[in-house]
Amino acid sequence: MALMNPPLKTPKTTLLPPQAPVSPSHGSSSNSPSSRSKPIPYTGSPLALCASDIRLFFQNAWSIPGIMRPIHSASPTPLDELYPSGPNILALVLHAFLLVFEAGFLVSLPLLAFVPVWAGAIYLVVVGAVVWDVSGALNGTVDTKLSSKVRLEEREVRGTAGECWVYLNGVSIGHHWMQSNLDRLSYTFRRPIIGVHNRTYGIIFDLIQCIIERNFCYATADIRRSYAVIREKLLDPKYTKLILIAHSQGGIEGSLILDWLLGELPQDIIHKLEIYTFGSAANHFNNPLRESKSENSAHAYAVRHIEHYTHAGEFVARWGAITFSRMENRYMGRIFIQPGSGHLLNQHYLTDMFPLDKNMRVVEENKFMNMPVEIPSHRIANGNTKDTEVESLLDGVEGNTAGSTVKDFSRLWGYRNGRTPAD
Numbered sequence: 001m002a003l004m005n006p007p008l009k010t011p012k013t014t015l016l017p018p019q020a021p022v023s024p025s026h027g028s029s030s031n032s033p034s035s036r037s038k039p040i041p042y043t044g045s046p047l048a049l050c051a052s053d054i055r056l057f058f059q060n061a062w063s064i065p066g067i068m069r070p071i072h073s074a075s076p077t078p079l080d081e082l083y084p085s086g087p088n089i090l091a092l093v094l095h096a097f098l099l100v101f102e103a104g105f106l107v108s109l110p111l112l113a114f115v116p117v118w119a120g121a122i123y124l125v126v127v128g129a130v131v132w133d134v135s136g137a138l139n140g141t142v143d144t145k146l147s148s149k150v151r152l153e154e155r156e157v158r159g160t161a162g163e164c165w166v167y168l169n170g171v172s173i174g175h176h177w178m179q180s181n182l183d184r185l186s187y188t189f190r191r192p193i194i195g196v197h198n199r200t201y202g203i204i205f206d207l208i209q210c211i212i213e214r215n216f217c218y219a220t221a222d223i224r225r226s227y228a229v230i231r232e233k234l235l236d237p238k239y240t241k242l243i244l245i246a247h248s249q250g251g252i253e254g255s256l257i258l259d260w261l262l263g264e265l266p267q268d269i270i271h272k273l274e275i276y277t278f279g280s281a282a283n284h285f286n287n288p289l290r291e292s293k294s295e296n297s298a299h300a301y302a303v304r305h306i307e308h309y310t311h312a313g314e315f316v317a318r319w320g321a322i323t324f325s326r327m328e329n330r331y332m333g334r335i336f337i338q339p340g341s342g343h344l345l346n347q348h349y350l351t352d353m354f355p356l357d358k359n360m361r362v363v364e365e366n367k368f369m370n371m372p373v374e375i376p377s378h379r380i381a382n383g384n385t386k387d388t389e390v391e392s393l394l395d396g397v398e399g400n401t402a403g404s405t406v407k408d409f410s411r412l413w414g415y416r417n418g419r420t421p422a423d
Contacts, residue, residue: 012374013406016325016335018287018306038326042217042284049215049283056319066313066341073347075355079184080347087176094138095172098202101130106204131201138174139199144225146178148186148193156190156418162240164233167195168226170248170279170316170345171206174199184346185245187360190418194233196226198249206249214252214283219260227257234261234269243415244275247345248316251280251308258303259286267302274305275333276412278349281320287332304423305411306333309349313341336406338368354416362416369407 040052073080081088105127112120167185169178175197182195199222200206212218219227233242246254254275261270267290275285287303308325310317317337325331342348353369354362407413414421 010372011339012372013339013368014312014337015373015375015406015409016337017375018301018332018334039283039324041327041330042214046216050211053211053215053319056323060315060318060323063313063315063318063341066311067315067343069341070348073351075351077184077346077356077360079180079187080351081177081180081344082347091138091174091176094134094174095203098131098134099204101127101134102202102204131205135174135199135201138176139197140175144197144199144222145229146175146182146195146197148182148195149179150183150186150192152186152190152192157192159418160191160420162238163191163243164236164239164241165189165191165193165243165245166226166230166233167193168244168246168250168253169195169198170250170281171210172200172203173197181247181345184350187356188350188354188362189415191415193245194229196222196229198222198226198253210249210252210281213249213256214281217256217259219256223253223256226253227260230257231261231265234265234272240272241274242272244273246275246277246280247349248279248281248343251277251282251285251320254280255282255285262286262288262302270302271299271304273303274411275303275307277306277308277321278345279310279314279317279320279343280308281316282331283320283324284327284330285332286330301332303332307410307412308333308335309353309412310335310337311340311342311348312337313339314343314348316343334409336410338371353413369410369413370405373404373406373409 039056040048042049068082071082073082076083078085082092112123115123165185167182169181173181178195178197182193185191185193201209209220213220213223230242230244233239244254254277258273258275261273271290277285285306285308287301287306289300290302291300308321308331310321312318312322321331321335322337325335338352340352342352353366355366357363411421
């Protein structure tokens with residue numbers, strides 16, 4: 001008699017609800033002896049953070065191929081980063097050249113100790129000139145503030161007039177991919193999208209910039225430009241809501257910008273803000289309670305809604321949001337960890353979450369949004385979650401939900417096709 005195959009497990013998305021704020025009387029547990037296995041908090045020594053990042057790199061190196069996979073999208077469009085179009089192929093060729101060139105430069109640095117100072121200086125100038133020229137071909141226009149070019153119906157624009165949507169891109173994004181990201185977001189949510197371009201200088205140099213930003217809390221020119229735009233829009237009385245979308249390195253920049261906003265603007269202005277990240281590389285996301293004895297609701301926090309979307313098998317998400325979500329009260333917001341891989345915004349994250357039909361509108365049923373949700377028991381034990389919506393959907397069985405799917409918890413899903421989720 002033939003042996004029966006074991007039943008296949010239904011893939012599930014892991015949901016990490018926001019953790020309960022740390023009581024002021026007890027202090028943060030991030031530095032307690034019991035949490036030594038957890039990542040170093042972003043307020044720790046920058047050098048220790050850099051050493052920790054190196055360890056995280058090797059621990060998660062197996063997931064580096066997952067950044068680009070799958071190569072082929074289930075429902076490809078010309079907006080996909082790996083779609084075989086002329087501009088996409090050119091971008092990939094230029095990035096491949098910079099990857100090899102910059103890797104060779106880093107390997108050659110120790111050899112500078114054996115050449116005259118003037119020769120080393122000339123070498124550095126030549127390398128800088130080559131990177132500047134090639135990255136200039138990727139970045140295109142010097143204008144760092146871009147807008148989506150999707151033609152929206154008048155009723156769609158009129159219905160969302162009180163909203164402002166801002167996008168912060170990640171590493172290796174030149175002008176063409178930036179415009180593709182903006183247009184894909186605009187098709188998805190039927191809103192005009194403003195983008196503050198974080199210009200690329202090659203994957204390796206971009207990663208070095210990431211390490212400097214997140215470990216030294218250093219605000220680069222890209223962060224300062226983005227902060228100025230976001231602050232201006234928040235203070236504009238015609239906007240009642242600002243939705244910030246951040247991808248990859250944009251998550252680092254968004255977390256630092258949020259720190260500045262929390263230190264400068266009144267709480268009622270901050271309360272206009274909603275943040276949604278994809279494959280975030282940030283090592284923290286602050287969102288303090290507005291009052292020390294607030295109720296368990298989104299309105300109790302400075303930022304009303306924060307959601308992070310990640311793929312379990314891609315390096316950047318593991319190096320950022322997935323690892324640092326273990327920090328109590330330091331990575332706030334709901335975190336969705338989907339099985340699978342892929343780091344590119346359009347081809348992987350948005351295609352999975354918001355597949356488009358032939359009319360470039362979001363399909364109502366898709367695999368990711370219909371995926372069952374599983375909540376780790378440690379996130380709901382002893383009242384460790386402060387998310388009333390999550391608690392209302394729990395079925396009383398530790399670690400499970402009452403037949404709920406991702407779309408039941410995803411506020412961002414409520415914005416699809418020009419809709420607006422209820423508050």
